[in-house]
Amino acid sequence: MTKPKVLISDKMDPNAARIFEERGCEVDVITGKTPEELKEIIGQYDGLAIRSSTRVTQEILDAATNLKVIGRAGIGVDNVDIPYASAKGVVVMNTPFGNSITTAEHAIAMIMSLARQIPEANELTQKGEWPKSKFMGVEVTGKTLGLIGAGNIGAIVASRALGLRMKVIAYDPFLTPERAVEMGVEKVDLETLVTRADFITLHTPLTDETRNILSRERLEKCKKGVRIVNCARGGLIDELALKDLLDSGHVAGAALDVFAEEPAKENPLFGTPNFICTPHLGASTTEAQVNVALQVAEQMSDFLVNGGVTNALNMPSLSAEEAPKLKPYMALAEKIGSLVGQLAHGDLPKISIETEGAAAQLNQKPIVGAVLAGLMKRFSSSVNMVNAPFLAKERGIEVREVRNENQGTYQTLVRVTVATSAGDRSVAGTLFANREPRLVEIFGIGIEADLDGRMLYIVNDDVPGFIGRIGSLLGEAGINIGTFHLGRRETGGEAVLLLSVDQPIPADVIARAQELEGVKMVKALTF
Structure with missing residues (x-):
């Protein structure tokens, strides 16, 4: 290998x-x-x-x-x-998480540097000025620290700040009341935070929603004398507005490790009194x-x-321990999705992916991703679990997940249902011996079949002699049949034939099969 x-x-x-x-x-x-x-x-x-x-x-x-x-x-x-x-x-x-502690400690260092004006005091002292009377700092004890972003790094900053006897308030749309209690912080909205905080530190990613989250308007609403720290991402603060408010004294100090434009060789904040900066050192420890x-x-x-997926930004996580257990389910899901994709006609506005029994107790995201990967191969040969959800979204396909932990006829089942112009159509499959994917139902007709290699799918009337006729047709064309699977709604009603073949099926053979008496549909499939 x-x-x-x-x-x-x-x-x-x-x-x-x-x-x-x-x-x-x-x-x-x-x-x-x-x-x-x-x-x-x-x-x-x-x-x-x-x-x-x-x-x-x-x-x-x-x-x-x-x-x-x-x-x-x-x-x-x-x-x-x-x-x-x-x-x-x-x-x-x-x-x-690898540099969370390092970044959090840098933020705390920035807070302390602002509180005691350490960088400027150091510079003047080394020049021989001994400027003791010039610097009057503030204690952090008893002050209110406002966290914008209370994720992993924000939580570490909160714990360190609480150790310094600060009061911590936090704004984060994803912070639950229970988590806030666990962290020892008070959950507040953003407008409350900017008006109450003595120090504000940012720990949020840069997105369309967080860009300039500290805008000029919000900076002006801050408590007079606030001190602001950003060791997260550049672009979270309106830098020009911050400079103006530092110059006016409304903001007592600011410390930035990150800038909207990096490397920041030039910036309007450079040289501003009570401004501290470092060159993106948040993660810079051994x-x-x-x-x-x-x-x-x-x-x-x-x-x-x-096959384990950890900390991925564009697909669901799948631990190395989960991967072996989910692998046969993902193979089943992809085959069912591929079958639906090959049989469906026209657009597919909605798709429902249902798991039942043992399958419903597993991580659903990889199963859903595998179904979409199989389904979207009708549009692109290079599709996989990563890009399939994006392709589905681009095409306006609505995806619905259904989990039913109750066991039905089968111990485990994956069902895919699509909305078509003729109504909903569903296909279902299970695992034999917990590892072998097997089709068990197609469009309401029970049928047990492997989905592998080249196959021929036929919908026909259940009449005597049909199996012989299709066998003769394929034999005359030099096509060997590997497996033969039959299903029907009722005696004499609509029947389904799914067979595997060893050779490609030419278009003219498909056309001749379509002309056989009682045939409603013929489709060559590939898995």
Whole structure:
């Protein structure tokens, strides 16, 4: 079996390469390549491990013909075109927790530096001025810290601030009351936070909703004398407004580790009194650099070797422990989705994916993704679980998930129902011996069949002699039948024939089969 091949294109801890090798991957460490040089070599790799230097653009992704996963050693993925990677079926991962403590500690250091004006005092003291009377700081004890973003890093900042005897209030749309109590913070809305906080620190990603979350209007609503810290992402604060409010004294101090434009060689805030800045050092500790490098190597190896998906930004997570259990279900789901896709006519405005029995107790997202991957192959041959949901959304397909943990006729069942002009049509399958995918129902007709290789699907009237006629037709055409599966609604009613064949079925044979007496539909299938 060929080992997956990984390229490390940015400098990172050398132990990352060792982990890739120990876990069954080949790895090349080639850093400092220009985009053109990277395009020349990227086509031979299954995985790409990066930090912030490599930019994974559309041009790079077009050249990466074998690429399956991109791993970012760190949180920010601004240097990866995630929508285009998703369209190409490439998983994008990051390591959101490897530098959490480091970033949180940097935010606390910024708070303390603002409170005691340490950078400016240090500069003047070293110039021999001994400016003791010039600096009058404030205590953080008893002050209110406002957290904008109460995720992993925000929670660590809160715990450190509580240890400094600060009162912590937090705004985060995803923060539950129970989690707020657990963290020891008071949950508030954003407008309340900006009017009450003595210090404000931001710990949220940059999205369309969070861009300039501290706008001029909100900054003006802040308590006079507020101090603001941003060690998260540039673009969360209106920098021009912040400068004006620092100049007026409404904002007593600000400390930024990140800027809207980086590297920030020039910025209107530079030189402003009571302004502190660092060059995006939030993750810059020895421990953090080691942690994110090791984590990205572990995550990418698990994906390439075992199918595990951790901290992916464009597909559901699937642990390495879950992967073996879900693998046969995903194979079943993809085959059923493929069958529906090949048999359906016209647009599919709605699709319902139902799991029953044992299947309903599993992680549903990979099963849903596999169904969509099979279904969307009617539109694109390069579809997979990563890009299938995006393709479905682009085509306006409404996807509904249904979970029924009660066991029916079968111990486990996956059913796919699509809305068509003729009404709802459903296909269902199960696993034999918990590992062999098997079709058990098609459009309301019970039929047990493997879905594999080349197959012929026929809907016909249940009349004597039909099986002989179709067998003779295929035999005369030199097509050998592998398996033969029959189902019918009732005696003499509508029947279904699903058979596997060893050779491709020419179009003229399909046409002749369609002309046989009682035949309503003939379709060649491929799995």
